[in-house]
Amino acid sequence: MPFIAVVIAALVIGFEQAIQWKYGPMGIIAFVLLTVGIKAKNTTAGGIGALILVLLLAQSG
Template sequence: MPLVALAIAALAIGFEQLVQLRYGALGIMAFLALTAGIRAKNALIGGIGAIVLVMLLAQSG
């Protein structure tokens, strides 16, 4: 079980670095808002983070 948790943490950190490299500080803030909203079960914070990420994705595509 600890190996699975370590692998998931490594993937999360890797994804976070990818978002930061591609979308800058705003992307990392949106990703953190999304994860904080999911962990706290707060739909407003998670929704704001998700919307900002979608807007960044749409802008670059």
């Protein structure tokens, strides 16, 4: 069980680093808002985070 938690944590950290590398600090802010919104079941925070990520993806594409 602890091994799975370590692997999941490593994947999350890697994903955060990839977002920060590609989209900068705004990408991290959006990812944190999305994560907090999902964990806290707060649709406003999750929606704002998702919206920012979508806008960043649309801008770079």
